[in-house]
Amino acid sequence: MDTPYYQPEIETMKRADLEALQIKRLQNTLRIARQSPFYKARLSEAGISPDNIRTLDDLRRIPFTTKNDLRAHYPFGLVAAPMEQVVRLHSSSGTTGNPTVICHSQHDLDQWANRVARCLYMVGLRNTDVFQNTSGYGMFTGGLGFQYGAEKLGALTVPAAAGNTIRQIKFIRDFGTTSIHAIPSYVFRLYDVMRELNIDPRTDTRLTTLVIGAEPHTDAQRRKIEESLGVKAYNSFGMSEMSGPGVAFECPEQNGMHLWEDSFIMEIIDPETLEPVPDGEVGELVLTTLDREAMPLLRYRTRDLTRILPGECPCGRTHRRIDRFKGRSDDMFIVKGVNIFPMQIEKILMQFKELGTNYLITIDTINHNDEVLVEVELSDLFTDDYSQLQGLTREITRQLKDEILVTPKIKLVDKGTMPQSTGKAIRVKDLRKNK
């Protein structure tokens, strides 16, 4: 009989048992980590040994690991296993400095594939499915990560890789593809090209399940994908430092992503104070690997902002859920004691069809008071009435105040005068730092 769980004993494990498993695996991970030059020094400096970490609260005595640590000890400074056991490495592109390298043993790859298989099974994929992966292969973990996971599940796995949309659509039709992994913007591209070719994805393909991720998107965009293609689309979270895909994944409830707590310990911290935030509040996700032997990472600061969704999930899985990502902690700023993330502001601005997509937030001290100025481009002029423009400004101000608890000053500006939304645009200018 078909069960909804790939590994019922782990996925529905009682919280107390799950936490006991985490402690056991954490102690083991500390033993392994001490074999690496980096952690050997870092842990002895902090006076940490596996024996004095007995509860999950003790975890907080372990120093954080950051992306800079990985860069500074590039490429193998954090490798804990003998090099003959290391069978693969993945690396980031390194556009902003030394790339970050993650090394894997065969055990690590098997566990990783197992987690991805568990995710895919959770959203209904079985060994009868045809899974087409449109990720780039190579150093990017979305390629091989999903490949091995879907194969482990037993699905027919098509390593279509990125690009060549016409060919992707031919594969979808010829191979009877039932499931695709893609970034959301590429799904829209696939849809557009299908329409140009007079193919209706709802009736002319066997697609039922989409896995989307690696690119911020809203629930409304997801619903649009589901409606256009006649599928169910599930949000996915992974990062190369945590092996790749398969860290957290939505279940059929589509309400938050279960983070696999048998493989990772998660913490949500305030990026300024580094203290844990109360459950349900937004903060930076910090992860500790629990089953990696070539290169464990302890309390790794992901810089991604999210929150833990309180309460149990009706699906029966006991692993806690995280919310959609709210942005990066590097972008956070504090005004009048309130932590503010640009994503909060962006979310509000994007709801106004009168506005364009480009904006700039400037924080400055004016008469000893911190003030937030939000400059946003007007889309086409929607009125000839000056009071309606003022009304728009007032409404934006009101909604932003509700969201960020600080009253910003709104300035409408001409199109084309703000940083463009593509690429890594600078959205926040903090002039207080220069004073």
Place this chain on the structure above:
Amino acid sequence: MTIKQLSVFLENKSGRLNEILHILGEADVRIIAAMVADTTEYGILRLITSDTARAYELLKANQVSAQQNDVIALSCQSTARVFAHQLGCFAQEGLSIEYMYSFSIHDKAFVILRTNDPNRVGEVARKYDLSIITEEELLRL
């Protein structure tokens, strides 16, 4: 009945008005009337031109926020007495003037205006026999 007006979002930045006029000048668009009211951070530049549709497309192509809309143009004698009479008609009918601007050629004055209820302007004009001019007439001036 109505004539086309071009409204342009005008950020309060030195040189911005000049940039916009320059874009229109490049394409030889004739400006029949123009108005800018003073505002703090931004204002609206209102223009009557010889080819509003083309002027709009030009501005759009140059990333300028603009809108085409309809306004009323009246012609009358350029004396204060006549002006007062005309505007008085609208007041009599409970319409208020949201903005107006005017220009004159010889002894003829032309008033461009927008009321709070554009749908009733025709009715008021007929009732008081005001002389509304069409776009064709305006362009022939």
